[in-house]
Amino acid sequence: MSYVESIALKSHRKRSGLIQEDVALLIGAQSASQVSRHESNEREPDLRTAIAYCIIFDAPIRQLLPKLFREIASEVHGRAARLSGKLASADDGLHQSYRIDVLRQVTARIEMFDFTA
Known part of the structure; x- marks a missing residue:
């Protein structure tokens, strides 16, 4: 896995200007640590969360979660x-x-x- 691939979700978030706490609220997460785990590929988001990321960042799953894709x-x-x-x-x-x-x-x-x- 390339470095760019490993930070795809994080780079979309950073470009948006949102912080992890903002995104956590938008995806319905209990805390920013869930977003952090998704960004670092420690944990895969469920389908609802993956779709929420697509909506928030206006990007396809293939771009946001390339390793999973x-x-x-x-x-x-x-x-x-x-x-x-x-x-x-x-x-x-x-x-x-x-x-x-x-x-x-x-x-x-x-x-x-x-x-x-």
Whole structure:
């Protein structure tokens, strides 16, 4: 993980001019320490909190939480590849070729992500 990636959320907060206490109030946290743990990647925010960060900083999750985004993208990529292989070797008749095409599109989109940014 790059240094820039490890401080993505913090840099958005600092650019906004808000302090951790402000953000904690906005996301509904009990204290600024929760924001600190998110900024340092010690703890992943839950979905509601991640969406709140997106709203506050007007930025996508991919920018705010790049480490988490990359981990999830990698997991989905692996699962999609396995499911595509499973479908290719079975004949379930449930729109199989369409489903395989959708899975290929999913894996291709993930492979296009620029994780160095």
